[in-house]
Every structure is written in structure tokens, then in C-alpha cells.
Amino acid sequence: MRLIASDLDGTILHPDETISARTVRAFHAARDAGVEIVFVTGRPFRWLGPVRRAFGHLGTVICSNGALVYDLEAELVLDAKTLGTGAVRDARSLILGLEPGARFAAETTRGLYLEPDFVDDVGHHLLEGVVPARFPMRRLGEEGVVKFMAKSLRYTADEFLEAVHPAVGHLVAVTHSAPGVAMLEMARPGVNKAVALEVYAAGRGIAAEDVVAFGDMPNDVEMLGWAGHGYAMGSGHALAKAAAGRVAGSLADDGVARVLEDLLGARAARRP
Known part of the structure; x- marks a missing residue:
């Protein structure tokens, strides 16, 4: 050891x-x-x-x-290791096609950006972030996205991962880690x-x-x-x-x- x-x-x-x-x-x-x-x-x-x-x-x-x-x-x-805004935009669109009620967040090298209603049941730490009406894609590109998150109120975490991974796996690496919350965490492939x-x-x-x-x-x-x-x-x-x-x-x-x-x-x- x-x-x-x-x-x-x-x-x-x-x-x-x-x-x-x-x-x-x-x-x-x-x-x-x-x-x-x-x-x-x-x-x-x-x-x-x-x-x-x-x-x-x-x-x-x-x-x-x-x-x-x-x-x-x-x-x-x-x-x-940052994720391009094109991948963020495409993954978001594909996930919304599978789960129209999904909410999203993006963590960059400088801050945290949340869509409205994302913080409902994720935890108090996310309240430290900025809550814009829409993602500022230019700013995300400048700062570099290290983790892109999607939350569902409809699925469990395992169900959400099973539904989403086949659609976005070519764009992002996908996992989850929050017990009791259907929140997927996405990063650059590999x-x-x-x-x-x-x-x-x-x-x-x-x-x-x-x-x-x-x-x-x-x-x-x-x-x-x-x-x-x-x-x-x-x-x-x-x-x-x-x-x-x-x-x-x-x-x-x-x-x-x-x-x-x-x-x-x-x-x-x-x-x-």
C-alpha cells in the first residue's frame, strides 16, 4: 500500500x-x-x-x-478536462427529447450555472451558484465546463441513466453519485x-x-x-x-x- x-x-x-x-x-x-x-x-x-x-x-x-x-x-x-459547449448544447437537447421536464446545471472552472428550479431537492450547496434564466453559452465556453448536470423528477437515478446514456454516450461520459436524487453528471468522453x-x-x-x-x-x-x-x-x-x-x-x-x-x-x- x-x-x-x-x-x-x-x-x-x-x-x-x-x-x-x-x-x-x-x-x-x-x-x-x-x-x-x-x-x-x-x-x-x-x-x-x-x-x-x-x-x-x-x-x-x-x-x-x-x-x-x-x-x-x-x-x-x-x-x-473541459467539455465543449457544442456537446453541452446537443446533450441538453437530446435529454429534453427523452425527459421534457429535465433541468440542467453546468459547473465550470470558475463557477456554477443553474437553470431555474434546478435546486429544488439537490442540496443546499447548489444555492451558492448563479441562477440565470438560460445558460450563457459564450461564458461557459470561456470558462470551460468540467461537469454538466441533468436532473429529473420523473425517474430514479438509475432509470434516468439507463434512459439517457444510449442517446448521449457518444457526446459525454455519464454517471451519477447523489443518493436519492435523479441527477446525472456528464463530462468529456474518457x-x-x-x-x-x-x-x-x-x-x-x-x-x-x-x-x-x-x-x-x-x-x-x-x-x-x-x-x-x-x-x-x-x-x-x-x-x-x-x-x-x-x-x-x-x-x-x-x-x-x-x-x-x-x-x-x-x-x-x-x-x-
């Missing part, structure tokens, strides 16, 4: 925006043992307050499902957490077999399958569990901390 890659929401981050003291201790113990840590999240870099509060300015975070890499210490965007994590690890000379990864939702599937040791949360989505092959305890039971404690204990026992 040379690198730990962990999702945030539903994996180590509770709905009240806290990370347990036991989890914080486990990550600090891993870092003290020389293991590198990277958080890999669907969140935009503007919503990393819980990480800062729990760990301080702890290195690099892979954000927006792998579309953006952010240096917490320097408060700097290191890399962004962008996902695993691709960004592989580049990050390779830059440090770390192979997949030396990576331990934790996640709980479909947007973690590629990462959990790529890592040599992938753990899905016991409280997670069935697709995450199938991809990982290993299941940690639930978020409520500090599942990630328990796995790390066991791995670090076994590591210490092997040392002469």
Missing part, C-alpha cells in the same frame, strides 16, 4: 459535512507511515471545506469526477476518476496494485475496478460493490477507518 484514494460523500464524509475523528486519525496514521493520500470526489473544488476542516491543506484533490485536479495548499487548479487517478499515481511512480481505493457510488466504479485494492462501502450502490470486489463497513460504522487500521496493522506486523 503506497497510495490511498478515497471518495468523500457517503464514503468518509457524513451528510452533516463532518468526517469522524476515527477516520481523521486513520488517515493521519497512514500518512505518518509514508502512504500518500489523495481524495477523489465528484465535488467541485469550491466545496472542499470539510476536507480543509478535518485535515488542513492536505495536498492534491481530484475533483469533479476526475475532470479537475486541484492543489489545496496553493489553492490552484492544476489541470482541467474522463472519470480512474483515468485521473492513474495519471496522478504514475506521476509518483505508483502502480495500480499499490493503490487502495474507497468509494460508494456509480461514479466510483472505474476507480474501484482500477485500483489493486478497491473497497466499496457497505452502505454503497450495488454497482460500486460489484466493481470493487471488496466491501468495507458502512459510513456510519467508520468503514474506511476500520480497513485502514487493519491494513496499517498488518503492514507493521510484516516489518522486521
